[in-house]
Amino acid sequence: MGSKLSQSFGPRRVLHDVDVEVRPGFITVLLGPSGSGKTTLVRALSMLEPPSSGRIQVDETLYDFDSPHRGVEPPWPRITVVFQQLFLWPHLTLRENITLPLRKRGCDDALLDEVVTLFNMSEFLDRHPNQVSLGQRQRAALARAVLLQPSFLLLDEITSALDVEQANRLLGYLFELRQRSIGMLLVTHNIEFARTLLDLDEKDTFLFLDEGRVVERGEKDNFITPRATRFASFLASTGSIHTRGTST
Amino acid sequence: MTILEILTEYRPAFLKGLGVTIELSLITWVVGIGLGTLLGAIAHIWPRIGWIVRSIAFVIGGIPFLVFLYWVHYPLQIALGVVASPFLSAATILSTLNIFGVSQIVRSALDDFPEQYLDAARVCGLSQYQTLRRVQLPLVARQAIPPTLNLQVTMLQMTLFASLISVEELFRVSQRINASIHQPIEIYTALGLFFLAICIPMNGLASWLRWRFTRDISER
Numbered sequence: 001m002g003s004k005l006s007q008s009f010g011p012r013r014v015l016h017d018v019d020v021e022v023r024p025g026f027i028t029v030l031l032g033p034s035g036s037g038k039t040t041l042v043r044a045l046s047m048l049e050p051p052s053s054g055r056i057q058v059d060e061t062l063y064d065f066d067s068p069h070r071g072v073e074p075p076w077p078r079i080t081v082v083f084q085q086l087f088l089w090p091h092l093t094l095r096e097n098i099t100l101p102l103r104k105r106g107c108d109d110a111l112l113d114e115v116v117t118l119f120n121m122s123e124f125l126d127r128h129p130n131q132v133s134l135g136q137r138q139r140a141a142l143a144r145a146v147l148l149q150p151s152f153l154l155l156d157e158i159t160s161a162l163d164v165e166q167a168n169r170l171l172g173y174l175f176e177l178r179q180r181s182i183g184m185l186l187v188t189h190n191i192e193f194a195r196t197l198l199d200l201d202e203k204d205t206f207l208f209l210d211e212g213r214v215v216e217r218g219e220k221d222n223f224i225t226p227r228a229t230r231f232a233s234f235l236a237s238t239g240s241i242h243t244r245g246t247s248t
Numbered sequence: 249m250t251i252l253e254i255l256t257e258y259r260p261a262f263l264k265g266l267g268v269t270i271e272l273s274l275i276t277w278v279v280g281i282g283l284g285t286l287l288g289a290i291a292h293i294w295p296r297i298g299w300i301v302r303s304i305a306f307v308i309g310g311i312p313f314l315v316f317l318y319w320v321h322y323p324l325q326i327a328l329g330v331v332a333s334p335f336l337s338a339a340t341i342l343s344t345l346n347i348f349g350v351s352q353i354v355r356s357a358l359d360d361f362p363e364q365y366l367d368a369a370r371v372c373g374l375s376q377y378q379t380l381r382r383v384q385l386p387l388v389a390r391q392a393i394p395p396t397l398n399l400q401v402t403m404l405q406m407t408l409f410a411s412l413i414s415v416e417e418l419f420r421v422s423q424r425i426n427a428s429i430h431q432p433i434e435i436y437t438a439l440g441l442f443f444l445a446i447c448i449p450m451n452g453l454a455s456w457l458r459w460r461f462t463r464d465i466s467e468r
Contacts, residue, residue, distance in 0.1 A: 089365055089382075
């Protein structure tokens with residue numbers, strides 16, 4: 001999906017030649033400590049803040065940021081994002097929140113009903129975001145994204161405010177979305193959530209970002225035998241592993 | 249004479265004064281809200297202009313209204329060699345104050361607008377027009393309308409000062425009538441009731457809108 005992505009803000013380089021693979025129908029987990037560049041990477045991939053250099057492939061379209069001719073329309077909502085703070089529009093009801101983006105494209109009532117049922121939203125669909133719980137808001141934000149029928153869905157730290165039960169429910173939703181061939185990039189610093197997710201399907205992968213560089217990528221086995229020292233120390237600091245990696 | 253008798257007896261004079269007060273207020277409101285909104289938007293888009301507007305508003309805010317009114321109506325006119333009617337002077341000063349007051353409210357609402365709602369609109373594929381009409385304007389309006397209404401109430405009340413440069417508005421008319429019949433309690437009570445009848449609904453509307461908008465928007 002993204003290759004050799006770099007991002008600089010003035011003289012400060014935040015991302016260094018990051019390669020990210022997100023495949024349709026699979027989940028890529030993006031891990032990393034605070035300040036490692038996870039959100040910057042999401043904003044670059046979604047082209048909210050296009051990268052300084054590198055390439056992003058969305059379906060058949062290649063966005064080449066090394067080329068001087070970058071004036072291409074961003075691929076929204078073929079790539080869409082669910083933000084950590086969700087950013088549902090507060091003056092609209094949840095129903096309006098999820099149907100507003102469909103107005104121009106035409107609202108598919110059958111799909112709307114299907115998604116409302118999937119996320120079990122019918123009871124609170126006509127309330128405003130501030131009148132429902134965080135979990136319900138989160139379901140609405142996911143529903144808003146899913147109804148756009150994106151090819152890629154970027155989920156930025158959406159697990160951060162969830163308790164264990166809510167996180168497990170979210171896992172169920174993510175697996176449902178996978179059945180729809182949506183490629184997902186899930187950003188989290190919740191190691192346990194990432195492990196649980198990777199345990200459930202061995203084809204899902206992860207990458208670990210540190211100081212804007214990918215220092216480890218792989219599958220669930222890497223959690224047991226990490227290759228990079230930095231990843232091992234990160235796991236150790238979260239209590240997920242008590243052994244050290246062998247190399248960087 | 250009772251209040252009712254005074255109002256009946258001097259109805260033509262009161263109506264004339266009321267007409268001037270309403271005219272002065274409407275000019276102040278329309279010019280202030282129209283140009284103030286425009287200036288606020290310009291100040292938001294171009295921060296340098298915003299800084300100048302803020303500085304002017306700061307200076308104007310430091311000058312007592314009466315001093316400003318007298319200064320524009322007397323010394324400034326002499327200095328410029330022009331003669332403007334008291335009504336024109338009062339309308340100009342009140343409108344100017346309202347323009348800068350409204351511009352500060354609008355600029356602040358635009359400056360404080362959470363950009364992330366726009367990011368959410370972009371990644372959902374909303375067009376710029378849809379984003380402006382369905383997301384940005386409603387949220388900015390919710391922020392700006394209640395304080396703007398409160399400001400308009402203040403501007404209405406400030407039209408009374410126009411009497412001091414001989415504008416024949418409601419307060420000056422009331423003073424004249426009182427000078428001839430010496431019934432200040434009845435006359436100024438009637439005047440107070442008139443302003444209450446206009447200001448209470450406007451302030452009430454501002455409070456209701458603030459409550460209504462906050463109820464929908466704020467996090468619990």
